[in-house]
Amino acid sequence: MEQINSYINKVFVEQDEVLEGVLAAINAQGMRPISVSPASGKLLTMLVAMTEAERVLEIGALGGYSGICLARGFGEKGHLTSLELEQDYAELASAHLAKAGFSGQVDYLTGPALESLAQLKNDGRTFDFFFIDADKENYENYLAACLELAENGALIVADNVLAGGSVADAGIQRQHTEAMKKFNETAARHPQLESILLPVGDGLLVSRVKK
Template sequence: MDDLIGPDQWLPVDALLDDVLLGPDPTLRAALADSQAAGLPPIEVSPQSARLLYLLVKICGARRVLEIGTLGGYSTICLARGVGAEGSVVTLECDPSHADIAARNLKRAGVADRVDIRVGPALDTLRGMTGGFDLVFIDADKENNVAYVGHAMRLGHPGTVIVVDNAVRAGRIVAPAEHDHQARGVLEMLEFVGSNPKLEAAGIQTVGFKGWDGLVIARMR
């Protein structure tokens, strides 16, 4: 029965997709291993989502990318690969130790020269930034998602693509508990994006080794 499909089916499919569509990537594997060894939380995007970010950058021809939430630089590497040698990525990370690990991973990946890591609370950093970004990837504290999208719009332009990760939270967005501030933050972001006349967007549910979640892909009109 379809309603019995769960992780036992998701995980082999994830493995197949990774093997057939992605193949081995020693650089990303090393970045993940270093992040795990340093005790970073295992909340980086999946390999398929990382490839999707790369493809979105290529598809929209982005040359300036903003990432909110660096962690160990796993997704940052893919964004930097997407913009190419002539492009640039600004990535924001609040934890200095995470930023140090990311810097090492980016250097090993050969893309450090096109990435600017800015350390500090993202909302503080964003207030002092000027615009011109072609794609913005938001993967930070969910409670501030609305503010992050607002800044992404301020720093973008017509045609800018905004991607927000973790937009389903295992379905908790449907009826968030009072104490579930993350799900509430995601729901508020969805309502903000859906009601904003300057944005057009779609939400996509995902399943796999990261569980049941999803993302929002929006475009500035």
């Protein structure tokens, strides 16, 4: 996977000073280097642009890398709502989105994402694009909550669904691997979803909502 990913990144992803600045800041702050891969980021931009999504919800902001990639896909009317547990991370991500030119087009809700999702539902908010990239044990809960906030035809994308390739190895039974296997199977069989797993980065699940 590593070899394939570095080939894809080398051939298809151009050098990007803005995103490299985000990674450098994450490193300087001693945060974990767990942003999406460059190719996954490019794919997020393309998916938002291809679906012409305007109301995008992200779960897991970290330093703003994926947030910038998502925002690059929408036009002037686009808006990103990003859910992040840590206040410091949300502030860092917000600063990076502003630096990238999206200051008026992003809001951060801090605290446990499940609480923020319940609040968004109470507020009657809906979205046409979702990106799930936070605590893996809650992926199934996030999927259910996103479905409640989704318009018909919305896209739900989730990162790390290959769990380093371990989902395809019957001999590995780590908690993280089992959670991802269960999540993938739920998405694959869900009556309101049409889903496929793309082996880019650590695996992106792409699901289209059919309501």
